[in-house]
Amino acid sequence: MKDVYILGIESSCDETSASIVRNGTDEIATVVLSQIDIHTNFGGVVPEIASRHHLKNITMVLEECLNKANMTMKDIDAIAVTYGPGLIGSLLVGLEAAKTLAFVHNKPLIPVHHIAGHIYANNLIKTMEYPLIALVVSGGHTDLVYMEDEFKFQHIGGTLDDAVGECYDKVARVIGVGYPGGPVIDQMATLGKHTYNLPLPLDDNSYNFSFSGLKSAVINLVHNEEQRGNIIDKEDLATSFQEVVVDIITKKTLKALKEFKISRLILAGGVAANKGLREKLSTVCVENNIDCSYPPIKYCTDNAAMIATAGYFLYKQGKFSNLELNAKSSVELK
């Protein structure tokens, strides 16, 4: 069978990325241009600034990717692009570039849901087997997804307010340890001890999450301690915060695995790089005979390799779009 090369394009937040993946398994070349240093100055991603930088970078990223792969557009079978969810202005740059390439080179255009991309990043490590439960945790998402088969998604739970990564960023800001908060707090949590009493958020019977209450609890705790003239031990607070977050995510993920009678779990998204979460979930999965896999860090954060990989499965199904494809800030995973 002829090899299929998909060019993936991802620009849903603050990374401009292009990647070429063969047959949905082999990464040929990936380029990720992160704007993190720019947004750090503002304490978080500024959508208009992100869009402006995507426009500056998009063709350079595409060119570098093709050069790295030693390929031309003639070698590409289809173009897969993130159409949502994400920041609308950011998405549009990747989308218009993808549409233009599809138009001028007469290639199929494949719309990819960003979360489907995160999930399929796992296929770059080992062939995904079904059924499975996917836990997608990032700056914009906290979702539990049941997959009965290839590209069959059932969203069984998600955050009702802040995404988990967003909560890490806000807590990091409150305790003054900079942006992005996830990696810093994860690191600090290894140095502290669980000292502060924080509520386990939305500890109910659903598969949903809620982190805004936890965030408020941390803010209130810091303010109250400051008013009393007490010094907060940031490492201890990071440990307590991370423990609560990891506990609730693990609890609900395990509940989903048990109730759906699934023995495969995959992690996806930027927060899947969190060591505390990986370790806890791995331990729990071993205890419960569940096969747990997570991609290396380069595939956890936003990248186009995951989009090209997901795009391959849609290519096989002939799920192409016309040039009227639009960006969507929020869109259901189906």
Added chain:
Amino acid sequence: MKILYLDTSSSFLYCAIVKDSILVGELKLKLERELSSLALSEISNLFLVTSTSAIDIDKIIVVNGPGSFTGIRVGLTIAKTFAWTLKKDITTISSLDAMAISCQEKYDFYIPIIDARRGYVYACIYDKNYNQVLKNQYISLDTLKVTLDNLPGTYTFISNDKFENLNNVKSYDPDFVKIVNHFKDKENINPHGVDALYLKLTEAEEKQEEQNND
């Protein structure tokens, strides 16, 4: 020489294919919120109905602003991707250039203006030979009006936006052949370097600048 002209800096899609001063085909569509979804689809239809292949285009002239930030990025992404991937020549012009050059009546000065909200406009003043007397800028309408007191001659505003208490405003209807002829020899730029002319920082940058100045 076949030139593709593209302007998505407003709620309109303005696009044309001009070959040796002859209009091969054009689009003047008020797409508003549908601009991002429909622009490329409409452009591909234009190529189809004019039996033009993308490879036939020799040069792209694209408007890089000022105007709608999102709109500008839609057109610029299409144009720079097109030019880069097919190794075509590309140059940028401002939306205000296009507006001034398209005016069909004779004046000593042309003043294209685009509403930038909160009493501000994007504006420029051109003399009758289309030399910029006042360069492209983000300016309060009141300040612009004061500048006009010293203009030695007749003038007209050109705009498709509505302004209260502003007389002598001609509406803008692009004259594609005139625009393309005027700019067809403008120096080409590397497609990677094609960027927007926003004329305005983002709010976050403005706030940061204010804090730095305090």
